[in-house]
Amino acid sequence: MELGVHGRPSPGVTRDQGLEMYRQMLRIRLFEEQVNELYTGGKMPGLAHLYIGEEAVAVGICQALRRDDYITSTHRGHGHCLAKGAAPDRMFAELLGKAAGYCRGKGGSMHIADPETGNLGANAIVGGSTGIAAGAALSAKMRATDQVAVCFFGDGALNQGLLYEAMNMASLWKLPVIYVCEHNRFGEYTAASEVTAGDPKARPAAWGVSTEEVDGQDVRAVHAAALPAVERARRGEGPAFLICHTYRFRGHHVGDINRASYRAAEEEQAWTHDRDPVRLLGLWLIQQRMADAAALERIEDGARTEIEAGVAFALQAPYPDPSEVTEDVYA
Amino acid sequence: MREVTFGQAIREALAEEMRRDPRVFIVGEDVAEAGTVFKVLSGLVDEFGRERVIDSPISEAGITGIGVGAAMTGMRPVIDIMFGDFLTLAMDQIANQAAKVHYMSGGKLRAPLVVRTTMGATRRSAAQHSQSLYAWVAHVPGLKVALPSTPADAKGLLKTAIRDDNPVVFFEDKMMYSLRGPVPDGDHTVPFGVADIKRPGTDVTIVATSSMVHTALQAARLLEEDGISAEIVDPRTLLPLDGETIIASVRKTGRAIVVDEGYQQYGVTAEIASLIADGAFDYLDAPVKRLGAMNVPVPFSPVLEDLTVPTPEAVAALAKALCGQG
Numbered sequence: 331m332e333l334g335v336h337g338r339p340s341p342g343v344t345r346d347q348g349l350e351m352y353r354q355m356l357r358i359r360l361f362e363e364q365v366n367e368l369y370t371g372g373k374m375p376g377l378a379h380l381y382i383g384e385e386a387v388a389v390g391i392c393q394a395l396r397r398d399d400y401i402t403s404t405h406r407g408h409g410h411c412l413a414k415g416a417a418p419d420r421m422f423a424e425l426l427g428k429a430a431g432y433c434r435g436k437g438g439s440m441h442i443a444d445p446e447t448g449n450l451g452a453n454a455i456v457g458g459s460t461g462i463a464a465g466a467a468l469s470a471k472m473r474a475t476d477q478v479a480v481c482f483f484g485d486g487a488l489n490q491g492l493l494y495e496a497m498n499m500a501s502l503w504k505l506p507v508i509y510v511c512e513h514n515r516f517g518e519y520t521a522a523s524e525v526t527a528g529d530p531k532a533r534p535a536a537w538g539v540s541t542e543e544v545d546g547q548d549v550r551a552v553h554a555a556a557l558p559a560v561e562r563a564r565r566g567e568g569p570a571f572l573i574c575h576t577y578r579f580r581g582h583h584v585g586d587i588n589r590a591s592y593r594a595a596e597e598e599q600a601w602t603h604d605r606d607p608v609r610l611l612g613l614w615l616i617q618q619r620m621a622d623a624a625a626l627e628r629i630e631d632g633a634r635t636e637i638e639a640g641v642a643f644a645l646q647a648p649y650p651d652p653s654e655v656t657e658d659v660y661a
Numbered sequence: 662m663r664e665v666t667f668g669q670a671i672r673e674a675l676a677e678e679m680r681r682d683p684r685v686f687i688v689g690e691d692v693a694e695a696g697t698v699f700k701v702l703s704g705l706v707d708e709f710g711r712e713r714v715i716d717s718p719i720s721e722a723g724i725t726g727i728g729v730g731a732a733m734t735g736m737r738p739v740i741d742i743m744f745g746d747f748l749t750l751a752m753d754q755i756a757n758q759a760a761k762v763h764y765m766s767g768g769k770l771r772a773p774l775v776v777r778t779t780m781g782a783t784r785r786s787a788a789q790h791s792q793s794l795y796a797w798v799a800h801v802p803g804l805k806v807a808l809p810s811t812p813a814d815a816k817g818l819l820k821t822a823i824r825d826d827n828p829v830v831f832f833e834d835k836m837m838y839s840l841r842g843p844v845p846d847g848d849h850t851v852p853f854g855v856a857d858i859k860r861p862g863t864d865v866t867i868v869a870t871s872s873m874v875h876t877a878l879q880a881a882r883l884l885e886e887d888g889i890s891a892e893i894v895d896p897r898t899l900l901p902l903d904g905e906t907i908i909a910s911v912r913k914t915g916r917a918i919v920v921d922e923g924y925q926q927y928g929v930t931a932e933i934a935s936l937i938a939d940g941a942f943d944y945l946d947a948p949v950k951r952l953g954a955m956n957v958p959v960p961f962s963p964v965l966e967d968l969t970v971p972t973p974e975a976v977a978a979l980a981k982a983l984c985g986q987g
Contacts, residue, residue, distance in 0.1 A: 400734065434767030443766040450733055451766060455757050461726015462758060468727055469734040472686065472712070479730070492753075495723025502718075658768035659802050661826035 340545075341554040345620040349629065351393060351549050352615060355385040355608045356633040358409040361418055364641050365408065365425065365439075369584045373645070374425055376438050381409035383579030386607035387512050388413035390552025391480055391572075394560045400448045400466040400479040402459035404512075405440045406578075407452030410482050415447035418640030428647040435650045436658065448477075456517075457483060457490030460509070464496040464569075467507035471566070478506040478563040486517030488526050494533070497569065501537045506563035508556070509534065509571045512546065514578040519592045534571035546574030547607045550614070577601040662845060668701045668838035670812035671777075674819035675702070675739065677848070679709050682737060685823055686713040688724050689741025689777075698743055699779070699838055721750035725776065729759045729828075732774040737823060742778040745832060746792045751776070759828035760803030774828045775819075780808075781834040781872050781922055782970050788958035791966075793871070793923040798830045799899045799932075805829040805853060806899040810874035812842040814897055817851030825853070834872040834922075854901035858910070862892030865916040865980045868907055868933050869893055873920040879973035880980065889984050899929060907933065908940035915946040916983045920971050925953030947983045952976060 343351065362382045368374040381388070384406075392401070392413035403410040411421060416432065424431025425439050432442050443451035450466060453459040463481030470477040487493055488511065500507045511530065515522050534541045540562065544555045552574055559570035579602050581589055589598070615621040665673070679685045687705065689697070693716040696703030706714040717724045721742055728738040742748055748755065759772045780793040799806045805827055809815040815833065822829040859874055860881055869877035874895045881891040894910050896902055911917045917937050919930040930951035937949050955969040 402730075432767065433765060433769070436767050437765040441765040443762075443770055445766075445769050450730070451762065451770065453758075455753060458753060458758060459726075459730075461723050461754060462730035462733065464723075465727035465730020465732070465738075466734045467730075469731040469736045472731070473735060492722045492726060495718070495720035496726060498718055498720065499723055499727060503715075658764045660805075661763050661768070661771040661773075 340548050340550045343550050343553065347393070348611065348615050348620050351389050351553070352608070352611050352626065353629050353633060354389045354393070354413055355549065355611065356630055357418065357637065358385045358388065358412050359608055360633050360637040361408060361412060361421070364422070364637055366584055368425070368641070375427055378439055378584040379406040379582065380580045380584060381406050383601065383607070384512055384514055384546065384576045385409055386549035386552055386611070387510065387546045387574045387576055388482070390549040391510055391556045393553055394556035395478070395480065398448055399477050400450050400463070402450050402463045402479070402481050403452040404482055404484060405452065405454045406484065407440070407442060411442050411444065411449055411452065414449050416442065416444050416449065418637050419643040422640045422644030423647045426644050427649065428644055429650040429654070430644070430647040434654060457487035457492050459483070460487065460490070460493040461496040464500045464505055464507050467500065467505035468503065470506055476564045478508060478560055480508045480510055482510050482512060484517065485511060485513040485515065485522040485526065485530070488530050488533070494537070497534060497537050497539060497571070500569040501539050504566060504568035506566070507569045508559050508563060509569065511571070511573045512576055513573050514576045516578055516582070516592065518582045519586070521592060531571070531573055540568070540570045542570070543573045543575070546576030547605045547610060549607055549611050577605065662843035664841050665812050665844050666838065667812045667815050667833070667840045667842070668699065670816035670844055671701050671819060671833065672703070672705065674816045676705060676708065678820055678823045679705070679713060684735065684737040685739065686715065686736065687739045687741060688715040688717050688728060690717055690719050690743055692716060692741050697741060699835060701838060702741070721747045722754055725751035725754035726758065728774045728776070729754055729762070729772050732772040733762060733770050737773050739775045739777060739823065742776055744790050745778045745780045745794050746789050748778060748794055748798070752797070755798065755804065755828070755830065756801045760801045763827070764803060771826050772828050773826045775822045776828070776830045778830065778832060779835040780832045781836050782954065782959045782966060783836060785961060785963055785966060787961040791959035793832070793954065795830070795832050795899060796923045796928045799929065803828070804900060807831045807853070808871040808897065808899060809833065810859070810871050810895050810897070812840065813844045813849065814851055814857070816844050817849045818853070818897060820850045821853055832871065836872060851897065853898045854903050856894050856896045856903035856906035858892060858906070859895045860891065860893040862890040862914065864890045864914055864984055865918065866892045866894055866910040866914045867918050867920060867976065867980065869895060869920045870899070870922070870929060872922050873971060876971055876973050877920055877976055880976035883973060883977040884980055887981060887986060889980060889986070891980060904936050904940060907937060911937050911941040912944040915944055917941070917945070917949045918976065918979055918983065919949065919951040920976055921953050922970060923953055924956055925951065926956045928953050950979050950983060952979060
């Protein structure tokens, strides 16, 4: 059994849970590989920030949530949307600026929102949703539901003041919000160690927020940390802060090909080869005799079929009518 | 009709809307027992409790963000930003989040949020507590901007703002809280996008906003002594803006001045002057003139501060010149 960052054994999951997590992570991986192709093939406008390598965070967290729980996401948000229940076809349509997209082509990659799955939107302002998540949590508390809100953000947002304003109120008011820091080691092209002083987990701890640090490549560890945080929040016992150590396998965005200026090829190789979250879970499932190679292949085939159908749908979908440009400015 | 102060009208609007709709709540600095630094919210916490009148830390961006999130998930928050100058701290949440959420989500999410804040100079509060920054807000599509000038408009517009499904930034002139005026009984609301003719006239149209409505009314009394009849048009909301009423008035009078307490450079006066030029050019007997706050940080010294804001005398002098009596 592999060891997490604290040297604790990774917790177990049931066979069904493990297979579902594997399926979800593969969907994200394959989705992002298709995004890469669409973008480099000149079919996708704008920017694409790939989540490859970080799949265990979104899946480990979202598997601990209900459909009516809220998430807020980031500019690197495809994985969060999928893990919370969004459909690949409408996501691809949004990425291509098509009318069938989740935002009718007005949001694009960095703004996908899907209220039906509790997704309050990806956000292209780093740290921009840290208040919104607390607000959703305040709303859940005032409406006396037991919903929780999860705020995904990267290590770059650790240095945005809004996070600490919101966390202060979340702690004071015992709001059911969980801040999930996807510490992928780089904010754009700069190493976190160059821009983040001290120990990041000392910051939420100073606000009296329950804080935990986990191996973000181990979906079982992420999930095991998420479960008690979600349950505590549901019981009205206040916010939590999880730092998930992960790694951005690709560049800041698809066009960030030459990364030598900020990280070594050996480092990338070590992470992508030894710390691939999808591979790690697959190996564990096989070791536990919960699945064999053929079963995992069947899961992969199913995910690939879904993703390819989604791309085909989006490529054929029509663009929005020009008259839609002035719609939805006001409700 | 009952006479109440501007501050009382705001308080009544909030109380009535909070009674009517359990989703409405207030969050801001010193809003509960203190009733804000201007005492406008005094007593609301006694009726609605600290769960619905929530004292926040001094965290303008944080409370605005929390308001956006609460609004997106079924509540109707009213955020209190003590001085309009502090909107700068909350501007990402207003301009990039609240204003955009409906459009960016293709119409699926909405942020029915009211940001109440103050505006205006002449309180000797110096450069960081005296600005009228609504032009910043009105620049951004997706927001609505209200500028009441009377107790009746304050009450009616605030009730409309709270019921609106969009983010509304609501500017109250802090010099007007003690202004008294008639307020209709019952559920008095004022629609957005409908200007009000505060005084009818025939020789010159003065389009004036918020505090400047009263400056313009004083100017009109001065002009009356010279036989000039000024019509005062108060847009009441900048977004949406009632261009039709403004243009109709200028077509009638043939002359127009736009008076506003925001900085003149790149400000509200330019937008409205341009609207008039487009819609009433053939009816104009003189160029459209505008008067805003001087393009300087608002100074502390009373002698200097008073120079920065348009005065009735300045408005009247400009109107006389336009009417050929200068």
